[in-house]
Amino acid sequence: xxxxxxxxxxxxxxxxxxxxxxxxxxxxxxxxxxxxxxxxxxxxxxxxxxxxxxxxxxxxxxxxxxxxxxxxxxxxxxxxxxxxxxxxxxxxxxxxxxxxx
Amino acid sequence: xxxxxxxxxxxxxxxxxxxxxxxxxxxxxxxxxxxxxxxxxxxxxxxxxxxxxxxxxxxxxxxxxxxxxxxxxxxxxxxxxxxxxxxxxxxxxxxxxxxxxxxxxxxxxxxxxxxxxxxxxxxxxxxxxxxxxxxxxxxxxxxxxxxxxxxxxxxxxxxxxxxxxxxxxxxxxxxxxxxxxxxxxxxxxxxxxxxxxxxxxxxxxxxxxxxxxxxxxxxxxxxxxxxxxxxxxxxxxxxxxxxxxxxxxxxxxxxxxxxxxxxxxxxxxxxxxxxxxxxxxxxxxxxxxxxxxxxxxxxxxxxxxxxxxxxxxxxxxxxxxxxxxxxxxxxxxxxxxxxxxxxxxxxxxxxxxxxxxxxxxxxxxxxxxxxxxxxxxxxxxxxxxxxxxxxxxxxxxxxxxxxxxxxxxxxxxxxxxxxxxxxxxxxxxxxxxxxxxxxxxxxxxxxxxxxxxxxxxxxxxxxxxxxxxxxxxxxxxxxxxxxxxxxxxxxxxxxxxxxxxxxxxxxxxxxxxxxxxxxxxxxxxxxxxxxxxxxxxxxxxxxxxxxxxxxxxxxxxxxxxxxxxxxxxxxxxxxxxxxxxxxxxxxxxxxxxxxxxxxxxxxxxxxxxxxxxxxxxxxxxxxxxxxxxxxxxxxxxxxxxxxxxxxxxxxxxxxxxxxx
Numbered sequence: 001x002x003x004x005x006x007x008x009x010x011x012x013x014x015x016x017x018x019x020x021x022x023x024x025x026x027x028x029x030x031x032x033x034x035x036x037x038x039x040x041x042x043x044x045x046x047x048x049x050x051x052x053x054x055x056x057x058x059x060x061x062x063x064x065x066x067x068x069x070x071x072x073x074x075x076x077x078x079x080x081x082x083x084x085x086x087x088x089x090x091x092x093x094x095x096x097x098x099x100x101x
Numbered sequence: 102x103x104x105x106x107x108x109x110x111x112x113x114x115x116x117x118x119x120x121x122x123x124x125x126x127x128x129x130x131x132x133x134x135x136x137x138x139x140x141x142x143x144x145x146x147x148x149x150x151x152x153x154x155x156x157x158x159x160x161x162x163x164x165x166x167x168x169x170x171x172x173x174x175x176x177x178x179x180x181x182x183x184x185x186x187x188x189x190x191x192x193x194x195x196x197x198x199x200x201x202x203x204x205x206x207x208x209x210x211x212x213x214x215x216x217x218x219x220x221x222x223x224x225x226x227x228x229x230x231x232x233x234x235x236x237x238x239x240x241x242x243x244x245x246x247x248x249x250x251x252x253x254x255x256x257x258x259x260x261x262x263x264x265x266x267x268x269x270x271x272x273x274x275x276x277x278x279x280x281x282x283x284x285x286x287x288x289x290x291x292x293x294x295x296x297x298x299x300x301x302x303x304x305x306x307x308x309x310x311x312x313x314x315x316x317x318x319x320x321x322x323x324x325x326x327x328x329x330x331x332x333x334x335x336x337x338x339x340x341x342x343x344x345x346x347x348x349x350x351x352x353x354x355x356x357x358x359x360x361x362x363x364x365x366x367x368x369x370x371x372x373x374x375x376x377x378x379x380x381x382x383x384x385x386x387x388x389x390x391x392x393x394x395x396x397x398x399x400x401x402x403x404x405x406x407x408x409x410x411x412x413x414x415x416x417x418x419x420x421x422x423x424x425x426x427x428x429x430x431x432x433x434x435x436x437x438x439x440x441x442x443x444x445x446x447x448x449x450x451x452x453x454x455x456x457x458x459x460x461x462x463x464x465x466x467x468x469x470x471x472x473x474x475x476x477x478x479x480x481x482x483x484x485x486x487x488x489x490x491x492x493x494x495x496x497x498x499x500x501x502x503x504x505x506x507x508x509x510x511x512x513x514x515x516x517x518x519x520x521x522x523x524x525x526x527x528x529x530x531x532x533x534x535x536x537x538x539x540x541x542x543x544x545x546x547x548x549x550x551x552x553x554x555x556x557x558x559x560x561x562x563x564x565x566x567x568x569x570x571x572x573x574x575x576x577x578x579x580x581x582x583x584x585x586x587x588x589x590x591x592x593x594x595x596x597x598x599x600x601x602x603x604x605x606x607x608x609x610x611x612x613x614x615x616x617x618x619x620x621x622x623x624x625x626x627x628x629x630x631x632x633x634x635x636x637x638x639x640x641x642x643x644x645x646x647x648x649x650x651x652x653x654x655x656x657x658x659x660x661x662x663x664x665x666x667x668x669x670x671x672x673x674x675x676x677x678x679x680x681x682x683x684x685x686x687x688x689x690x691x692x693x694x695x696x697x698x699x700x701x702x703x704x705x706x707x708x709x710x711x712x713x714x715x716x717x718x719x720x721x722x723x724x725x726x727x728x729x730x731x732x733x734x735x736x737x738x739x740x741x742x743x744x745x746x747x748x749x750x751x752x753x754x755x756x757x758x759x760x761x
Contacts, residue, residue: 024745032741093741100739 008049015042029084029091033077040070104157105168108185111150111195112234118146119227126220133220140210143223147206147230151199158192163620167240178299184240186303189615190622193435194237194367201359201442202230204584208450209351211580212457222262222349229255229356236364241302242291245368249287249332252361253280259356260348272347279341283331283365290324293317307374315378322379325372326386329365334416335423336393340687343412350453353408358415358449359442366422366438370431370616373624377429383626384533387427387523391537391544394420396685398547402554402670403682406478407452410555414504415445417544421519424537429626430522432616436599437515439612443595444500444512447588448552451497452478454581455559458490458574459483465572473567480555481664485564489574492582494560496589501556503592505549506648514596516545517644521601521632524640529628542647549651557659565664603637 019039023032044063051059085091122139125132132138165188172182185191206226213222232251239245254277261273295301297317298309313321329335334342345357356362369376369386376383394417401413418441425434459477466473475482487494503510506517520541527534566572576582600609607613616623632640658666671678680686 020749024742024749096741097739099737101734101737 005049005053009046012042012046012049015039015045027092027094029081029093029096030078032093033074033081036077037070037074040066040073104160104166104187107153107157108166108168108187108238109170111153111199112185112231112238114146114150115227115230115234118143119224119231122220122227123224126224133217136210136214136219139220139223140206143227144203144206144210146227147199147203150230150234151196151203154192154195154199157187158196161187161189161192165622169240173243179295179301181241181243181301183244184302185238185244186240187238188622189618190367190370190435191238193439193616195234197439197442198230198233198237198360201446201588202226202233202355204587205351205355205359205446205450208354208453208581208584209349211578212351212453213349214578218262222259225255225258225262226351226355229259229361233360233364237367240304242294242306243301245371246287246291249364250284252356252364253277253284253332256280256345256352256356256361259352260345262348262352266347269347272341272344276341276345279338280331283328283338286324286331287328287368290321290328293321293324303371306372310375311378318375319379319382322372322376322382323385325368325376326382326389329368329423330389331365333362333365333419333423335365335389335420336396337687339393339397339416340684340691342416343409343684346406346408346412350408350449350456353412354446354449354453357412358445362415362419363422363438363442366419366426366434369426370435370623373431376426376431377624377626380531383427383429384531385427387424387526387533387537390420390423390425390427391540392420393417394424394544395540395547396420398544398551399681400684401551402547403667403678405480406476407455407480407483407555407559408449408478410480410551411445411448411452414448414548414552415441417548418445418504421516421541421544424541425519425522428523428526428531428534428537430519431623431625432613432621433515433518433522433599435616435623436612437519439598440503440511440515440592440595443588444503444592447496447500447585447592448504450581450585450588451493451500454490454493454577454585455483455486455497457577457581458486458493459566461574462566462572466567469568469572475566480558482566483559483564484562484663485560485569486574487560490560490576492576492585496582496585497560498556499589500592501552502652503596505552505652506545506644507652508645508648509596511592511594511596513645513648514599514601517641518599518601520545520644521637521640525628525632526626528632529630531626531628542643545644546647546651549648550655553652553655554659557656558664561660562663601637601641603634603641 016039019035019037019042022035022038026032026035044066047059047063047066051057051063081091084096088095090096122143126139165186168185168187170183170185172180174181206223209222209226213219216222229252232248232255234248236245236248236252239248257273257277260276261270263269264273291301294306294310297313298305300306300309310318331338342357342362346353348357376386397413397416397420401410401417404410404413418437422434422437422441425431425437456477459475459482463475463477466475499510503512506513520538523534523538523541525534527536527538563569599612601607602610615621617625662669671682674681683689
């Protein structure tokens with residue numbers, strides 16, 4: 001059985017949905033960051049697949065940008081999590097709600 | 102040297118002088134007290150242009166020369182350049198402006214000595230000369246208007262020169278605002294001319310402009326005349342001029358007697374061919390001029406402030422000039438401008454010299470601790486000054502006789518010519534001519550009376566200030582008396598430039614040939630016939646008799662009865678005198694009719710509108726934002742999840758919209 005573009009896109013959509021749902025329903029900040037990574041990489045996957053099927057390398061270049069942004073985001077995000085943990089001794093996101101009305 | 106280059110020099114030197122004294126005085130405080138440097142620079146920046154103009158005048162060959170400096174601005178069809186015109190009219194006016202102006206600069210050196218604003222005063226004066234030269238030399242209406250506004254500005258600055266007294270600032274404001282009314286009409290006239298012929302230079306206006314439709318010309322001339330009534334202080338806009346006496350006396354002499362106030366007449370004379378085509382407006386000009394002359398003369402009789410008498414006298418004489426303009430004798434109006442510049446300049450400077458002397462008296466009274474207060478301009482506290490100030494007295498007397506029209510002095514020639522022209526106009530079909538002639542004669546008599554009154558009350562009789570036996574005023578320094586003597590001399594001989602037509606059939610009437618000759622710049626009304634020689638002699642004798650009787654009666658009344666004669670006049674004329682004394686209640690009427698309604702409308706209409714509508718709108722925006730955010734702020738839960746849900750929904754919504 002040949003693996004067509006649709007397979008890749010279906011996998012990408014599944015991974016993205018898992019990321020979204022994880023972000024919405026988990027309360028652990030680190031897990032939420034991981035969910036964001038999952039969403040980014042699912043998009044990467046679809047980019048690579050479409051780029052391959054069209055024979056256009058522009059999508060591949062975009063992937064590198066996404067990866068570098070993801071790396072930076074992870075670094076900043078984790079640093080924030082550590083800083084918050086030192087202050088409040090928790091990383092439960094529902095407990096961190098100072099920035100409200 | 103080429104005339105084009107020289108005329109630019111004439112224009113530029115006063116501007117340089119103003120910039121030099123003004124800027125250096127502004128930024129270098131130690132320069133301000135260098136009176137010698139300031140005054141010599143400022144005076145020479147007017148004297149040199151005078152000499153240059155004299156050179157141009159003597160070498161003038163009869164063809165107008167236009168010196169085009171550079172294009173000021175150009176937009177579409179309109180192109181306006183800084184162009185200056187040398188012809189008979191502008192040369193004569195420039196000579197008056199720089200000549201009389203130079204003398205008054207010299208006079209001001211003595212008069213303003215020791216004033217804190219010495220540098221400021223001379224910077225303004227030079228700036229005024231620059232603006233006035235733009236006015237009389239400009240070759241198009243735009244440059245003329247630049248000068249027109251420039252002199253208005255300088256007049257404002259100099260009336261309010263002693264600005265620490267609120268009264269002076271108010272007078273300056275009044276002058277400026279009343280002038281704006283006239284300026285607006287002038288602007289409208291300019292717009293109309295441009296709309297009709299597409300150009301604003303005098304050559305085009307006086308060729309293409311004459312082909313405009315009759316109604317248009319009427320309207321344009323009317324608007325120009327309204328402009329002239331503002332600047333030249335005619336009914337209904339003359340009330341600013343007497344108030345303008347709040348400025349230093351040299352300013353009154355230069356701006357409010359000799360030069361600026363005559364610019365309306367210059368404007369009408371410059372456009373005389375156009376004005377002549379609107380005969381209905383001409384009649385209006387003549388009547389307004391005559392009534393102004395009479396009204397101002399009757400007020401002048403009742404005034405006690407020496408400068409106020411001269412101010413109303415100026416308004417009255419300006420009325421005379423408009424009278425001449427209205428009967429189509431433009432060159433006579435300019436002739437009277439010139440002679441008036443001499444004798445009224447001399448009278449004002451003489452009054453300044455008197456005030457200078459009376460200041461001394463005021464000063465000593467204040468020091469002696471007598472507790473007396475003295476108004477140095479009030480003639481009721483003067484008297485007998487002839488033995489203290491002989492030079493001032495002699496020159497004042499000469500110019501008083503000249504303005505009264507005593508034969509063979511300058512005022513006689515110009516005033517007689519005006520009355521003759523009015524008579525001629527009346528005789529040959531110009532209906533208003535008779536009316537203005539009669540009023541002119543009446544005013545001539547009044548002029549002689551009130552000027553003699555001013556002279557007698559000031560210089561003759563016994564001194565009336567307190568402690569007159571010990572406190573004595575002194576004659577002014579030479580910088581003040583030399584200009585007086587020169588101007589008095591000109592008031593004597595200036596009239597011989599316009600010897601009336603009874604002698605040698607007008608061959609000797611130089612000013613007529615110069616201004617209104619074959620190629621002259623000034624037109625004049627042409628009548629169907631001529632007044633006979635005998636009739637003209639008769640008119641001259643009549644004019645002389647009126648002037649002589651005015652002076653003699655004034656002299657006997659006031660030297661015999663002194664101040665108390667005013668009460669006799671008051672008793673004789675009753676309520677009429679009250680009307681004169683109250684200046685026809687024009688200020689009060691304007692206050693009631695214009696100023697108060699305006700203030701009322703502002704207070705009751707505009708102020709609430711501003712407070713409730715404009716401010717209300719602004720405040721509503723603020724209140725609305727506050728009210729809305731009071732409920733909307735609960736959307737900010739601080740929970741990351743709620744924001745994430747919003748983002749997801751938003752993204753889904755966007756994709757939905759894009760796909761379907």
